[in-house]
Amino acid sequence: MGVMVAATKGLAGTTCSSNSLYATQMTPRVFTCERMAGNAEAKLYHQFYVVLLPLSFHFPSTRRTKMPTPTISTYHCLCSELLLATPIPLPTLPLRQSDNSHICKLSPDDENITPDSAILTKSAEIESSPLILRLDDGFEKRNLIKCGRCGTRFGYFLWDSESGGVKEDVGFLLQDGLVLTEELERGRGRMEGE
Numbered sequence: 731m732g733v734m735v736a737a738t739k740g741l742a743g744t745t746c747s748s749n750s751l752y753a754t755q756m757t758p759r760v761f762t763c764e765r766m767a768g769n770a771e772a773k774l775y776h777q778f779y780v781v782l783l784p785l786s787f788h789f790p791s792t793r794r795t796k797m798p799t800p801t802i803s804t805y806h807c808l809c810s811e812l813l814l815a816t817p818i819p820l821p822t823l824p825l826r827q828s829d830n831s832h833i834c835k836l837s838p839d840d841e842n843i844t845p846d847s848a849i850l851t852k853s854a855e856i857e858s859s860p861l862i863l864r865l866d867d868g869f870e871k872r873n874l875i876k877c878g879r880c881g882t883r884f885g886y887f888l889w890d891s892e893s894g895g896v897k898e899d900v901g902f903l904l905q906d907g908l909v910l911t912e913e914l915e916r917g918r919g920r921m922e923g924e
Contacts, residue, residue, distance in 0.1 A: 800845065805908035807853075807877035807884065814908060816848035823903075828865070831885065831902040838898045848901075853878045856896065860889055875901065884908050 805814040816834065823832040837847040855878045860871045871889030873896045876882060884907030890897035909917075 804911040806911060806914050807880060807882055808909060809877060809880040809882065810914060811853050811877050811879040812851050812911075813854045813877060813884065814848055814850055814903070817846060818848070820903060820908065820910075826902055829902075829904075831904050834885075834901045834903050836899060836901045850875070850901070856887065856898075857883075861886070882907075 800817050802815050802817055803819045804812060805816070805820065807813050814834075818834075820832050820834070823834055825831065826833055835844075835847045837843045837849050843849065855876055857874045857876060860873050863870045863872065872886040873889065874883045875885040875887065877884065883904075885901050885903040887896045887898055887901055889895075
């Protein structure tokens with residue numbers, strides 16, 4: 731068992747006394763220490779806390795560990811308008827069986843952003859009138875998502891019959907409907923090189 735003394739200025743060369751040396755670990759105890767001042771008659775008394783710790787105890791590092799910066803993938807319309815930011819690249823998202831669109835968890839508003847949800851920019855517009863499709867097992871109502879600049883449709887939301895509106899927490903993004911920012915920049919570089 732080692733003894734760690736809370737540092738008090740001017741206690742170097744002090745003699746400490748206490749009957750609680752048999753205290754349990756991590757329990758603070760008050761110790762009284764006396765120190766001789768300049769002459770033998772004047773004694774200064776200090777009280778301070780001592781915590782008994784095992785000698786193998788290690789204090790956590792005081793250095794701050796740097797959190798890894800999340801990688802955010804950004805996607806553009808074919809007209810180069812920024813439309814989507816996501817921590818999960820589109821090719822790694824699951825695909826919907828009916829049309830092979832990417833199933834993407836979206837943040838419905840700016841206040842409820844989670845680490846695994848994507849964000850549509852203000853340039854992405856949701857069409858107000860739904861598109862009704864006849865499928866083998868019935869009908870499906872979709873509200874299309876389009877680029878606000880050029881009108882290209884790149885995804886859709888499904889109609890939620892329970893709430894009577896668009897279910898905006900999951901979007902379905904069409905294959906090749908969006909271009910990764912890096913691909914867009916490579917294309918610009920090729921155009922400038924010609």
